[in-house]
Amino acid sequence: MNKLNKPLFFLSVILLVIIVFSEAGSAFFIGISGQAISSPGYGIPCLAFFDGLVMFSIFLISASLFIPERIQGKIQGIITLIFSLIMIFTAMGLVFYILLKLAIMVALFAAPIFGTLAYLAVFGHFETDGARLMLSYIMLLKFVFAVLLILSHRRFIENKGLVLVILTSVVSGVIVSLCHNIVPSFLASITDAIAGIIVLIIALVWSIFFLIGSVKSVLKAVG
Template structure:
């Protein structure tokens, strides 16, 4: 770490920490209320579309018009009981970015902790972080797969299942998510520039570079999937993105876990040799 430009390194850490905070806090920052479809109450079959009816309510109006026996009050009650969420893709990014932040934080700890102590602490801290990420990633992956299966099953169960899907997941806050993902990408790109300015040797650390590129890739994949389909289907592609991000996080958690175990074994061997 000799010759390290500390201000740039600290700036990179701060930007990555902000990224993780935004990702974890996105469920609070991005909620969006469903459109008001109350104008459909009491609508007779094939009645004209009520004035000022939101576009998202048109599938419900069509079902009423075609006499499929759908009660708008049931859909409205389902919406009220299941407020929409901003999805899973953005919060799941914290799984990858958290590992990146941990890796950089341990590198920065060498500026404060003596080298002999740092060598021992780094392996143990990486091991704990990797285990936490691994267990969290498995749980998040299972949750995303279960939600995806539920959404696809409801969407294909015409007409009542489809309307239930639209009532709960058909109103994704794509605009807010796009803004958040753009902000996160900016933070990460600037953090990468700061790392290069802090010390060019960061580019020689292949593991760090690959983890950083994985973070950018995960961000880009979620953003791409959000814009790939019509608005009513974004919740499904968002769940697909969450699954991809969870898998990427699990791969890195396993790699860091193996690296931490190897590091700990080396430290123990050196300790035995020193005491022999």
């Protein structure tokens, strides 16, 4: 049985942290062609919310390297339960917030002449080029992260839950990219908000799965 290649594993963890911070735009900027490009809109920052689930899964795996299995089995369910509840309530709050912003944008755009002019003045200048560059950078890092994770131990690819959540992360990035590019740039703020809502709903569904699994683990530990 192959041993875990710890340097490659921890390098993949570092890359994942960089991905999440890049998506969130938390004081993290990328210099491209001499310009500082930050995460625009809602779609890309919402990817950080979903990839927080990926990062949590990887951190649980990392914890198994330092915490005895007997102790880990007792606390993992409780930690996952708390984390899942926080993610669920936060995702719901963000969905309602972005829905409100989306309703305002649509109402303005659909109310000519002054409403449309107000929309164009406030929301009609979405950074599609910056978003495209940011997403390309993020997708590249995700690919490298996945390769390093698999190379660190081939059994990671046998973990169906982990593989699915990583694939969902990639698909979410594709959804955001499509929403940015299927409409003219002056409408991209609207489709970006829609992309953010879709990603949050996906994250909400996964958080519910995490919650169900954690409840089962807690009941098993108590029993």
